[in-house]
Amino acid sequence: MRSRLLRLADVTSGYSGKPVIMDVSFTVFEGEKVVVIGPNGSGKSTLLKTILMLIEPIKGSIIFRDVDIVKLPKSELPRIRVRMGYVPQEGVLFPHMKVVDNVALPLRLALKMSKAEARKKALEYLKLFDIHDLAYRYPAQLSGGQRQKVAIIRALALEPELLLLDEPTLNLDPSSRRDVLEVLYNVAKLGKSMIVVTHEMDVVNKISDKVIAMKSGRVVYEGSFNESIVKEIYET
Amino acid sequence: MTITITTLSFSLGFLISSTLTLIRFFGGGIVSIPIKIYIDVFRGTPLLVQLLLIYFGFPSIEINLDAFTASVIAIGLNSGAYQAEIMRTAIKGIPEDQVMVAKALGLKDRHIYLHIVMPQALRNAVPGLVNEFVMLLKESSLASVIGLAELTRIGEYMMSATFRALEAFTIVALIYLLLSYTFYFTSRRVEKRFAIPGFERWVR
Numbered sequence: 555m556r557s558r559l560l561r562l563a564d565v566t567s568g569y570s571g572k573p574v575i576m577d578v579s580f581t582v583f584e585g586e587k588v589v590v591i592g593p594n595g596s597g598k599s600t601l602l603k604t605i606l607m608l609i610e611p612i613k614g615s616i617i618f619r620d621v622d623i624v625k626l627p628k629s630e631l632p633r634i635r636v637r638m639g640y641v642p643q644e645g646v647l648f649p650h651m652k653v654v655d656n657v658a659l660p661l662r663l664a665l666k667m668s669k670a671e672a673r674k675k676a677l678e679y680l681k682l683f684d685i686h687d688l689a690y691r692y693p694a695q696l697s698g699g700q701r702q703k704v705a706i707i708r709a710l711a712l713e714p715e716l717l718l719l720d721e722p723t724l725n726l727d728p729s730s731r732r733d734v735l736e737v738l739y740n741v742a743k744l745g746k747s748m749i750v751v752t753h754e755m756d757v758v759n760k761i762s763d764k765v766i767a768m769k770s771g772r773v774v775y776e777g778s779f780n781e782s783i784v785k786e787i788y789e790t
Numbered sequence: 791m792t793i794t795i796t797t798l799s800f801s802l803g804f805l806i807s808s809t810l811t812l813i814r815f816f817g818g819g820i821v822s823i824p825i826k827i828y829i830d831v832f833r834g835t836p837l838l839v840q841l842l843l844i845y846f847g848f849p850s851i852e853i854n855l856d857a858f859t860a861s862v863i864a865i866g867l868n869s870g871a872y873q874a875e876i877m878r879t880a881i882k883g884i885p886e887d888q889v890m891v892a893k894a895l896g897l898k899d900r901h902i903y904l905h906i907v908m909p910q911a912l913r914n915a916v917p918g919l920v921n922e923f924v925m926l927l928k929e930s931s932l933a934s935v936i937g938l939a940e941l942t943r944i945g946e947y948m949m950s951a952t953f954r955a956l957e958a959f960t961i962v963a964l965i966y967l968l969l970s971y972t973f974y975f976t977s978r979r980v981e982k983r984f985a986i987p988g989f990e991r992w993v994r
Contacts (some may be wrong), residue, residue, distance in 0.1 A: 632893075
């Protein structure tokens with residue numbers, strides 16, 4: 555049996571005491587790709603932010619490897635977070651830094667690489683995904699799809715044990731969307747454990763080992779992909 | 791003398807506002823209360839009154855300052871309050887996502903402050919700070935009241951020596967204008983030099 559990477563047990567979380575997700579429990583195994591679906595406002599993004607402890611859960615535990623990260627002191631959290639690569643909605647690059655520095659900065663600061671080492675690794679990763687020609691541009695000079703790709707690479711370069719992606723194709727035009735999906739599928743092939751929040755049934759079809767469906771802050775389905783579930787949560 | 795006072799008090803103000811910004815960022819809600827009081831007091835009272843208070847009032851509590859030091863301290867404290875507000879707005883202009891994502895990528899708070907918040911906030915603050923500097927250039931004329939021989943005071947000397955008030959103060963005004971204009975011009979060039987895509991909104 556594969557080892558357990560992440561386990562959520564009865565997690566309730568939200569903003570200023572108001573729960574957005576309630577009693578969420580599920581497990582992610584090593585190498586498993588979990589796709590989270592559900593209508594807007596069902597708590598999918600909050601779920602990812604809670605796993606990263608960007609939002610402190612109101613109750614429940616989040617066991618990463620063998621550690622309940624909810625109980626960790628705040629000062630320990632950066633070291634945990636860097637082991638989970640996060641790709642936020644719409645990428646969110648640091649606008650005052652060139653692409654290569656966007657990728658290199660966390661390597662340097664969170665993984666303590668030297669400036670030269672971090673840059674070298676950043677360039678290698680950009681090359682791997684064939685966008686090294688963008689390395690010396692600023693985020694404002696990129697398209698939405700390019701920004702999203704850089705954000706994926708920024709997370710991936712940290713060589714995280716788990717990758718968290720929040721609606722990677724949100725607000726993209728069709729061709730950028732295809733580009734980003736291609737990157738996503740290539741990343742999936744690397745065998746990394748992933749949690750992907752998306753509305754794209756194509757993603758669910760192609761990469762999901764497990765589907766988690768959320769509605770009004772609760773997990774309403776956990777299992778393999780089937781059409782009737784999708785119908786049920788989006789249409790009722 | 792005008793340039794010296796302006797530069798020194800601007801620097802003092804910058805030092806104060808940077809410190810306050812740092813404290814505000816890392817401190818909780820409690821530390822922000824005295825900071826808010828400082829800002830409100832110095833922005834809510836006339837600079838002239840602050841200057842007179844420090845120069846004429848402080849000796850009665852055994853703090854004797856010469857006109858120059860009193861001017862730099864008064865104008866610097868006053869500017870610190872304004873600059874702190876400029877920095878606050880500049881930081882507010884940074885989308886919250888930026889800090890959240892930096893955190894998510896494993897950056898510590900001090901890294902986030904140094905590498906994400908400050909570089910963006912300072913760029914946002916440049917137009918405000920440039921304005922503030924020019925304001926100080928003009929406000930330093932208040933130091934003439936306590937007898938400091940800065941530009942406006944020199945105008946007064948010229949007037950009493952020649953009895954030509956119109957000419958004397960026209961010259962003084964022109965010099966102020968020239969100074970402001972030179973500073974605006976240089977700072978615009980510096981801004982252009984350091985402009986990066988996405989941050990060029992104030993570069994015309």
